Amino acid sequence: MHNLTIAELIKGLQSKQFSSVELTQHFLDRIGSLNPAYNAVITVTAEQALKAAAAADERLAGGNAPALCGVPILHKDIFCTNGVRTSCGSKMLDNFIPPYNATVVENFETAGAVVLGKTNMDEFAMGSSNETSFYGPVQNPWDTDCVPGGSSGGSAAAVAARLAPGATATDTGGSIRQPAALCGITGLKPTYGRVSRWGMIAFASSLDQGGPMARTAEDCAIMLSCMASFDDKDSTCIDREVPDYSATLGQDIKGLRIGVPSEYFSEGLDPGTEKAVRAALAEFEAQGAELVEISLPNTGLSVPAYYVIAPAEASANLSRFDGVKYGYRCEDPKDLQDLYSRTRAEGFGEEVQRRILIGTYCLSAGYYEAYYGKAQQVRKLIQQDFEKAFESVDVIMGPTCPSPAFKFGSKGDDPVAMYLEDIYTIATNLAGLPGMSVPCGMVDDKPVGLQIIGNYFAEARMLNVAHQYQQATDWHDLAPQGVAS
Amino acid sequence: MSIERKEIEKLATLSRIAINDETINEVSQRLDSVLQLVDQLQAVDTTGVEAMSHPMQATQRLREDEVSEINQREALQAIAPDTEEGLFLVPKVIE
Numbered sequence: 332m333h334n335l336t337i338a339e340l341i342k343g344l345q346s347k348q349f350s351s352v353e354l355t356q357h358f359l360d361r362i363g364s365l366n367p368a369y370n371a372v373i374t375v376t377a378e379q380a381l382k383a384a385a386a387a388d389e390r391l392a393g394g395n396a397p398a399l400c401g402v403p404i405l406h407k408d409i410f411c412t413n414g415v416r417t418s419c420g421s422k423m424l425d426n427f428i429p430p431y432n433a434t435v436v437e438n439f440e441t442a443g444a445v446v447l448g449k450t451n452m453d454e455f456a457m458g459s460s461n462e463t464s465f466y467g468p469v470q471n472p473w474d475t476d477c478v479p480g481g482s483s484g485g486s487a488a489a490v491a492a493r494l495a496p497g498a499t500a501t502d503t504g505g506s507i508r509q510p511a512a513l514c515g516i517t518g519l520k521p522t523y524g525r526v527s528r529w530g531m532i533a534f535a536s537s538l539d540q541g542g543p544m545a546r547t548a549e550d551c552a553i554m555l556s557c558m559a560s561f562d563d564k565d566s567t568c569i570d571r572e573v574p575d576y577s578a579t580l581g582q583d584i585k586g587l588r589i590g591v592p593s594e595y596f597s598e599g600l601d602p603g604t605e606k607a608v609r610a611a612l613a614e615f616e617a618q619g620a621e622l623v624e625i626s627l628p629n630t631g632l633s634v635p636a637y638y639v640i641a642p643a644e645a646s647a648n649l650s651r652f653d654g655v656k657y658g659y660r661c662e663d664p665k666d667l668q669d670l671y672s673r674t675r676a677e678g679f680g681e682e683v684q685r686r687i688l689i690g691t692y693c694l695s696a697g698y699y700e701a702y703y704g705k706a707q708q709v710r711k712l713i714q715q716d717f718e719k720a721f722e723s724v725d726v727i728m729g730p731t732c733p734s735p736a737f738k739f740g741s742k743g744d745d746p747v748a749m750y751l752e753d754i755y756t757i758a759t760n761l762a763g764l765p766g767m768s769v770p771c772g773m774v775d776d777k778p779v780g781l782q783i784i785g786n787y788f789a790e791a792r793m794l795n796v797a798h799q800y801q802q803a804t805d806w807h808d809l810a811p812q813g814v815a816s
Numbered sequence: 817m818s819i820e821r822k823e824i825e826k827l828a829t830l831s832r833i834a835i836n837d838e839t840i841n842e843v844s845q846r847l848d849s850v851l852q853l854v855d856q857l858q859a860v861d862t863t864g865v866e867a868m869s870h871p872m873q874a875t876q877r878l879r880e881d882e883v884s885e886i887n888q889r890e891a892l893q894a895i896a897p898d899t900e901e902g903l904f905l906v907p908k909v910i911e
Contacts, residue, residue, distance in 0.1 A: 666907050675834070707867035709860055787872065
């Protein structure tokens, strides 16, 4: 059952080939036996899952069950789940049990999905390797000496290891696409404002966006149709009808104009990765698409602009963790200042502290205009690059990341080396555009991701394009050793 | 730009994060490395470029000033480190 896609599981459940309770128990057993090797799941909600599965079976028996009724999924531990610990990968929230559900969690519940548990992640979603989690790193199922990517590394590894057919994730600078690429699965970061951020613990509010992870584009389409919604509780959510993303997957891509940015194939790109991505582009050409060379001249500025904007917003967002209302509190504070500063020094890990300090610096008196103001202007330049490109192309394609999964600890002590991992993904967050990663090859037995960037609200188009590619290729079907059997 | 010890101490105070003496040099070194990266922005000519805050220029939605949520004080305080009679407790501020 674990080798079936969500689309196949829905068919199996609706035709009573298996029950949701059987399916849920099967995935719980897999988590029990395989997860210790990967550390992808940090909370298992077996009891609630089996109860939800039994309820789903009743609805399925009744006939008119909702779309995802009885399908087991995992939530990234950044989405608040009523009554279930939501740690955000941090000691700060190790004891935090939210009294409410995130809108995304609510949407999946309404659709009848069964939640198996919560996935590991970089602390407060700050990282590209999952090494910053309070619960220890996640191992990449393709090579357990390597990172799964981050920050949604737990969700990506869980889907790759077939501990769940799909998982929710979030992306602030590449946190869906990069781990999807490194773990050989499909992941989509929607347009900013497409998916509600309510109850999704905030990192950088103008960049954060939730999205689905699954093995195929078809499954991501099913998940996104449920995940996306207008939500009054998220003031930056866009009020726009959510299409049925599954309905348009079969469209012909003949005549599709694919923009290939020269800046995404420059210095620093691993030759094996480039070869795999170029082969994918050739496959699209064979299907009748047209490759158009384009330029996104301000690409190089996206990493510096991001490392002003994201930490600045994080320093403001994370000020709420002060040991007063919920979460960690230090022992025996001698006064209020000591309570705040020791709670935060003990509760936050090193990378989170570093980003708060950087953000505070960039926002402090005398520096605001030079850093935050400047970065927001550069952000406009980056957006204009894309605007211009989309005048002549339908989608943009390139690598998701510069190289396949790297070994633990290999980025050394310099935070900047890790930051450059997101060089191809950050620009779309800054512009608010949707982006996805699709498996497109293997280098040294490790997966490579093809990135597809679309115009605003072009998710249906991107999923269609990815689905057509997956109809002709089988990279998305490959499984890490010992996982498929 | 190099960041001085005094400046780190000021940032630590502003951020309410205690930094001990043993790690301050390391923190300063790593912050320097990030600041060097972001300083690349200073060379960009942004004259006349409008700062971007929302990709679709969305503006703040407004609603009627009416009560829309129920009071959940007990549920919200049940997860607090320390409360008394509906209030959050912190160390004494005024002697």
